Amino acid sequence: MTESAGALRNKKLPALIVVLITSLLAGFVLWRLDHAPSTDDAYVYADTISVVPEVNGRIVEMPVRDNQPVKQGDLLFRIDPRPYKDALNQARARLVTLDKQIALTQRSVNAQQYNADSVKAAVERSRAQAGQAADTLRRMEPLLAQGYTSAEDVDRARTAQRSAQAELNAAMLQAQQAAASVSGVDALVAQRAEVEAQIAIAELNLEFTEVRAPFDGRVAALRTTVGQFASALKPVFTLIDTRHWYVIANFRETDLKGVHARLPATVYLMSDTGKRFDGKIDSISYGVLPDDGGVVMEGLPRVARSINWVHVSQRFPVKIAVQNPDPDMFRIGTSAVATLRRGASR
Numbered sequence: 497m498t499e500s501a502g503a504l505r506n507k508k509l510p511a512l513i514v515v516l517i518t519s520l521l522a523g524f525v526l527w528r529l530d531h532a533p534s535t536d537d538a539y540v541y542a543d544t545i546s547v548v549p550e551v552n553g554r555i556v557e558m559p560v561r562d563n564q565p566v567k568q569g570d571l572l573f574r575i576d577p578r579p580y581k582d583a584l585n586q587a588r589a590r591l592v593t594l595d596k597q598i599a600l601t602q603r604s605v606n607a608q609q610y611n612a613d614s615v616k617a618a619v620e621r622s623r624a625q626a627g628q629a630a631d632t633l634r635r636m637e638p639l640l641a642q643g644y645t646s647a648e649d650v651d652r653a654r655t656a657q658r659s660a661q662a663e664l665n666a667a668m669l670q671a672q673q674a675a676a677s678v679s680g681v682d683a684l685v686a687q688r689a690e691v692e693a694q695i696a697i698a699e700l701n702l703e704f705t706e707v708r709a710p711f712d713g714r715v716a717a718l719r720t721t722v723g724q725f726a727s728a729l730k731p732v733f734t735l736i737d738t739r740h741w742y743v744i745a746n747f748r749e750t751d752l753k754g755v756h757a758r759l760p761a762t763v764y765l766m767s768d769t770g771k772r773f774d775g776k777i778d779s780i781s782y783g784v785l786p787d788d789g790g791v792v793m794e795g796l797p798r799v800a801r802s803i804n805w806v807h808v809s810q811r812f813p814v815k816i817a818v819q820n821p822d823p824d825m826f827r828i829g830t831s832a833v834a835t836l837r838r839g840a841s842r
Contacts, residue, residue, distance in 0.1 A: 534835040537811065538745035540765065540826050542738065544716070546731035549575055550704040555724050555732075562718040565738065565823075566709045572735075575705040575726055584698035591691045598684045615671045622667040626660035633657045713738050736828065741821040742778060745834035746811040754838055755780065761816045766831040774819045777836070781813040 553575035560572055633653040636645050718733040726732060743763045747755070759777045764770075816834055818826070 532835050532837055533747060533751035534833065535745050535747050535751075535811075536831075536833045538743050538763070538832040538834045540828055540830040540832055541742045541744045541815075542736050542740065542826070542828055544734050544736050544828070545710070547572060547707060547733050547735050548729050548731050549573075549707055549726045550728055551575060551580065551701050552728050553577075553579065553705065553726060555720070555722055555726055558720075558722050560715050560718070562715055562733075564715045566713055566715060566735075568709055568711050570709045572707045572709055572715075573726075573732065574707070577702055577705040580698065580702040580705055584695065584702055587691060587695040587698050591688065591695060594684060594688050594691055598688065601684060615667065615673075619667040619671045622660065622663045625663065626657070629653070629657035629660040707732075709735065711735075711737055711739060738823060738826075741818045741826045743775065743816045743818060743832045743834050745814045745816060745832070747814050747834075747836070748809040748811055750809050751836070752780065752812060752814075755814065755836060760837040761834055762837065763816060763818060763832050763834045765825055766833070768825060769833075771822065771825070773821060775816040775834075776819070778815040778817040780815070784810065784812060 555573050556576045557571070557574040560566060560570070566572065633656075636649060636653050713735045716734040716736050720732060724732075743761075745761075745763075755777065757777050757779060761775045761777060762772055763775055764772050814834070814836075
């Protein structure tokens, strides 16, 4: 009887061990899910720009090729600069011509001003003569009644006074005419400012014929070469900003508790699962397009959350900034796996 009880205990012991190990594994998995949520619904992302010229023209030089890395300031392509050089030279020639015209007009204005000043001096002379004639007449008129002067002398004084006044009036009219005829160079100076603005625009357009990389990046989607006519504001190719790489990971809403910006994370790419990269959360999306018949808000990412008849938790994109990424591995759209380290933040 004792032997059979011992044998029964020996049979139960492996089962208890299995149950204990299973419980420990389940506890570890639950702890792992709570402290380090992970998702394989993730992909690599980087900012991109469309490289567009700001002037029209034929491409005469393109030293880059598709998928080539470039440095900030590298020449991407050059548009034929000859029309813009000619426009600049034409504007500069107009400025030279206008400066000479301003100088010539200024000399004419100076002559007009000298003439006006001369007529003004003549007015003052006529005014003095008229005043002298009037004074002479006033002195002679009382002497006529006393017999100290003749009527003929008084008549001559009156005639002289009227003549001097007429000359003064004529001189004043000439002075007004001379002053009105004095022109200026204000209109030409305004034209000069306009030509200077045209020169600045021509210089800027000439500078725009060279399109250079605004940052370190990689050329993508290049489908043209030298000889193609480039239109202003029409993309020629895409430039990927390789200075910053991100992983966009879609986490279940139930995993976002306690998740915040700058939370540490670990990512790896499906192209090489053996290499791990550290990262930090850059931001968390605050909106996705609902797919259950609710109100649709355009411009937000759509993440499906229904699998057949099963209603699963909604997923929200979490943007993770990768630290020290491998430039040879990271490509936009590469599949990735992301794990958040909530325990590390605590």
